[in-house]
Amino acid sequence: MSQIEIEDIFDHLGEARLQRLIAAFYRRVKTDDILKPMYPADDLAGAEYRLKEFLAYRLGGPQRYIEERGNPALRMRHAPFAINQSARDRWMELMVRAMNETELAPEIRQTLEPFFDQMATFLINRAE
Helix, strand or coil: CCCCCHHHHHHHHCHHHHHHHHHHHHHHHCCCCCCHHHCCHHHHHHHHHHHHHHHHHHCCCCCHHHHHHCCCCHHHHHCCCCCCHHHHHHHHHHHHHHHHHHCCCHHHHHHHHHHHHHHHHHCCCCCC
C-alpha cells in the first residue's frame, strides 16, 4: 500500500478517530510526571481541544484552528514551556501509546509517526 500524504490523513482518519487519539494521549498526560506540569491544571481540556484542532487542520481537515487562532506559530506558542529532549521523548512515548490504543491502520501510522517525531523535535527549546 502506498504511503498517505500528511495532507490526506484526515480523510482516512476521520474526526471521531482523531478525537479518540487525542483523548487517549491526554489521559496519559494527566498522570505523567514530565508533561503534566507543563499544562495549566485549569486548561487541560483547552489544550486537548487545541491539539485536536491543530491536527485536523494540519492533516487536511477542517480549518477551524486557523479561523480561531490564526497562524500556528508553534515554536512561539510553546516558548514558555521548557521542552527538552526528555519532554520531547515522553511526548512521543505517550502519543505512540495513544496510537496503539486507537488502533490506527498501518498506512496512517506510517505517515503520522514521522510527522509527530519531527513536530516534537522541532519544539525542543531547552537543553537537558
